[in-house]
Amino acid sequence: THTAPTSTTPFPSLSNGVPVDPPVPRLQLIDDSKHFNDELLSYINQYSSPDDRSGLNYHIVSVFGSQSTGKSTLLNRLFGTSFDVMDEHKRQQTTKGIWFSHANYIASNVDPSGSHPNDKHIFVLDVEGVDGHEKADDKDFERKSALFALASTEILIINIWEHQVGLYQGANMELLKTVMEVNLSLFHSTEKRQKCLLLFVVRDFTGITPLDNLEDNLRADLNRIWDELNKPEGCENDELASYFDLAFSAIAHKHFQEETFELDIKKLGDEFYEDVELFKPEYHRGIPIDAWAIYSRQIWEQIELNKDLDLPTQQILVARFRCDEISNQAYGKFYDSFNEVDFGSIEEAEEVASIMKRLRNDALEEYDSQASRYQAGVCEERRRILQKKVDDKLGEVQGSKLDELSKLLTGDFSETVTTNKRQNKEKSFGEVLVDITRSFVDRFKKEASIYCISEDFNFDRPLEVFEESLNKSGEQLKSKEQDILISRSTKRFQAKLKDRSIDILSSPSENSWDELLKVFHKLEHSFLDRYKVAGGYDLKLGLDEKSNEDAIVEIRKSFWIKFKEIIHDFMTEDTASRILRNSFEDGFKYDEEGLPNIWRNVTEVDQQFTKARGVALSLLPILSVAKLSSTGEEIIPDIDIAHEDEDDPYFDDTDADEETNRHYFGHLLTASQQNNILHRLKKEIDAIYVDAKRSVIANRTA
Numbered sequence: 186t187h188t189a190p191t192s193t194t195p196f197p198s199l200s201n202g203v204p205v206d207p208p209v210p211r212l213q214l215i216d217d218s219k220h221f222n223d224e225l226l227s228y229i230n231q232y233s234s235p236d237d238r239s240g241l242n243y244h245i246v247s248v249f250g251s252q253s254t255g256k257s258t259l260l261n262r263l264f265g266t267s268f269d270v271m272d273e274h275k276r277q278q279t280t281k282g283i284w285f286s287h288a289n290y291i292a293s294n295v296d297p298s299g300s301h302p303n304d305k306h307i308f309v310l311d312v313e314g315v316d317g318h319e320k321a322d323d324k325d326f327e328r329k330s331a332l333f334a335l336a337s338t339e340i341l342i343i344n345i346w347e348h349q350v351g352l353y354q355g356a357n358m359e360l361l362k363t364v365m366e367v368n369l370s371l372f373h374s375t376e377k378r379q380k381c382l383l384l385f386v387v388r389d390f391t392g393i394t395p396l397d398n399l400e401d402n403l404r405a406d407l408n409r410i411w412d413e414l415n416k417p418e419g420c421e422n423d424e425l426a427s428y429f430d431l432a433f434s435a436i437a438h439k440h441f442q443e444e445t446f447e448l449d450i451k452k453l454g455d456e457f458y459e460d461v462e463l464f465k466p467e468y469h470r471g472i473p474i475d476a477w478a479i480y481s482r483q484i485w486e487q488i489e490l491n492k493d494l495d496l497p498t499q500q501i502l503v504a505r506f507r508c509d510e511i512s513n514q515a516y517g518k519f520y521d522s523f524n525e526v527d528f529g530s531i532e533e534a535e536e537v538a539s540i541m542k543r544l545r546n547d548a549l550e551e552y553d554s555q556a557s558r559y560q561a562g563v564c565e566e567r568r569r570i571l572q573k574k575v576d577d578k579l580g581e582v583q584g585s586k587l588d589e590l591s592k593l594l595t596g597d598f599s600e601t602v603t604t605n606k607r608q609n610k611e612k613s614f615g616e617v618l619v620d621i622t623r624s625f626v627d628r629f630k631k632e633a634s635i636y637c638i639s640e641d642f643n644f645d646r647p648l649e650v651f652e653e654s655l656n657k658s659g660e661q662l663k664s665k666e667q668d669i670l671i672s673r674s675t676k677r678f679q680a681k682l683k684d685r686s687i688d689i690l691s692s693p694s695e696n697s698w699d700e701l702l703k704v705f706h707k708l709e710h711s712f713l714d715r716y717k718v719a720g721g722y723d724l725k726l727g728l729d730e731k732s733n734e735d736a737i738v739e740i741r742k743s744f745w746i747k748f749k750e751i752i753h754d755f756m757t758e759d760t761a762s763r764i765l766r767n768s769f770e771d772g773f774k775y776d777e778e779g780l781p782n783i784w785r786n787v788t789e790v791d792q793q794f795t796k797a798r799g800v801a802l803s804l805l806p807i808l809s810v811a812k813l814s815s816t817g818e819e820i821i822p823d824i825d826i827a828h829e830d831e832d833d834p835y836f837d838d839t840d841a842d843e844e845t846n847r848h849y850f851g852h853l854l855t856a857s858q859q860n861n862i863l864h865r866l867k868k869e870i871d872a873i874y875v876d877a878k879r880s881v882i883a884n885r886t887a
């Protein structure tokens with residue numbers, strides 16, 4: 186038995202003992218078990234022409250007719266194909282199925298070489314296996330192949346013996362009925378209607394009956410069949426002519442009129458070659474050739490599943506499939522080119538942007554050049570997806586470039602602010618900070634906008650991040666500047682207050698603390714007044730109202746702490762003892778005018794001693810606790826300073842409430858320190874007293 190080639194095979198057989206040259210490969214598109222051949226696409230690709238930008242420069246011709254009516258013989262002569270022909274001697278059937286082949290040439294009578302080149306890219310479908318008998322399986326296959334041929338074919342050749350014309354009966358009529366029914370089911374709704382040409386080829390034409398008469402007979406038969414057809418709703422009154430164009434041709438007997446047979450076929454070939462004669466643009470299904478494989482496969486699958494064939498839907502599916510493929514291909518190329526560029530090594534933003542633009546345009550152009558041939562809506566939609574993908578990838582470059590820029594500028598920022606502040610003495614730190622921040626943001630925006638190569642790009646988020654990092658570094662600068670301001674003013678404050686405190690406390694009096702507190706407030710205000718503005722303070726660091734307030738509180742706190750340190754440091758046991766002794770000595774040894782006392786008797790010594798001692802002792806409470814004479818109350822800071830001061834010997838964490846902590850401010854000498862001081866004073870003044878007394882007695886006895 187005959188073994189069917191399952192895929193592309195060069196025609197192996199001999200023709201009259203002479204090898205067919207060149208062998209033309211053909212493809213069994215659908216085999217006898219109704220499988221669709223996977224190699225169709227690669228078969229078609231062999232014939233794809235790079236000049237055909239539209240992909241529409243091709244034609245599909247099919248042949249239909251009873252078994253063994255010389256269909257394959259005709260196609261092979263007409264188009265130089267190599268379809269199987271039934272062996273004359275063995276009368277063996279050829280393989281059932283649908284065969285597909287690119288035409289090798291188009292036979293010609295006018296061309297001296299005997300053929301035209303197949304520059305119209307005619308592809309031929311040879312439908313085998315219809316023998317017109319009433320077998321169910323054959324009927325099914327006949328119907329399916331008719332559907333398949335009509336969904337894709339521009340010209341359908343109907344092969345018919347001359348002696349069967351006019352016999353309105355049998356296999357021929359069944360066949361024509363099937364073709365018409367199937368065509369109606371495909372194209373009955375007007376929007377989908379697509380015409381094709383039925384080319385009747387009358388075989389074994391004798392010429393006894395003129396072709397015109399045969400044509401009339403055939404037309405009459407066709408109309409009769411058409412009228413008797415059950416037509417779908419809405420097209421009951423449709424004319425045959427709105428679905429089919431008709432053409433007629435005759436070919437002489439292959440064996441009895443061999444020369445005429447050849448000539449008739451060549452003449453038919455010329456008709457195929459002349460555009461105006463047979464192929465009309467309206468017959469073309471409009472599927473670009475690169476999609477024909479997927480289109481025909483889908484059609485066949487729908488037919489096999491006995492689904493309604495909705496060709497426009499199929500065309501959209503094909504468009505989607507192909508546009509996706511084209512998009513992936515364009516993206517793949519883009520991706521490779523993208524990876525070839527070392528963006529990191531290119532510093533000029535303009536150069537980077539122009540490469541980005543080029544890659545983007547190339548990708549979209551690549552897509553457009555292929556995909557624009559497909560349904561516009563689908564093409565547009567897939568284009569947007571591709572564009573988004575491309576933009577996302579290019580966005581990575583923009584992202585990393587802006588990241589770099591952000592890091593670079595942020596790194597320069599504090600240095601620039603500091604230098605600028607140094608050079609611009611008349612501007613406050615706050616003003617400089619605002620100016621530099623603005624100029625850095627402008628620089629960022631300017632460069633970032635270069636990378637925006639289309640309106641789909643923006644740099645909102647990177648800008649936000651950049652501004653955040655500038656703000657962060659600005660805040661750090663501010664707080665550093667604030668620390669400097671606080672420590673510098675505290676130092677200046679401390680120096681002034683310390684001098685005055687030592688002055689006042691070294692020669693204490695009842696009003697000493699009133700006086701010292703006044704000095705403190707005066708210094709404090711002379712500082713604060715410099716920063717006073719309507720409704721509060723402004724340290725000119727670019728701080729907001731609340732931060733200014735907090736900073737002022739901190740400064741005042743540090744002033745108070747300094748105050749406390751000064752008086753506590755100063756008032757040691759030694760210092761207090763020295764002050765008391767000095768006071769005693771002044772009061773004992775000198776009179777009111779400041780002249781040394783000359784003792785005349787012991788009583789005078791005693792009196793003077795008691796007085797001076799009294800004065801000295803009265804100073805101890807003043808030195809021990811900072812109390813105001815005006816109110817009799819201790820000095821208490823008007824701000825909580827406790828936590829800054831934890832190494833204070835008086836500070837006791839366990840029961841330290843704010844009030845007691847503040848209280849310790851003025852407690853300079855403890856009770857035991859005061860006792861020690863009294864002790865020492867007593868010893869020292871007793872010695873002075875004894876000396877004085879001794880000298881009086883000595884003077885008197887002398």
Ligand code: GDP
Binds near residue numbers: 251256259273438
């Ligand atoms: P197909 O089944 O329709 O494809 O027919 P084939 O091309 O295989 O041919 C079937 C037989 O008919 C072969 O033996 C051919 O030699 C013979 N044949 C081919 N063309 C003609 C023709 O024009 N007239 C006659 N009488 N026989 C032909």
Ligand code: MG
Binds near residue numbers: 257
């Ligand atoms: Mg055949």
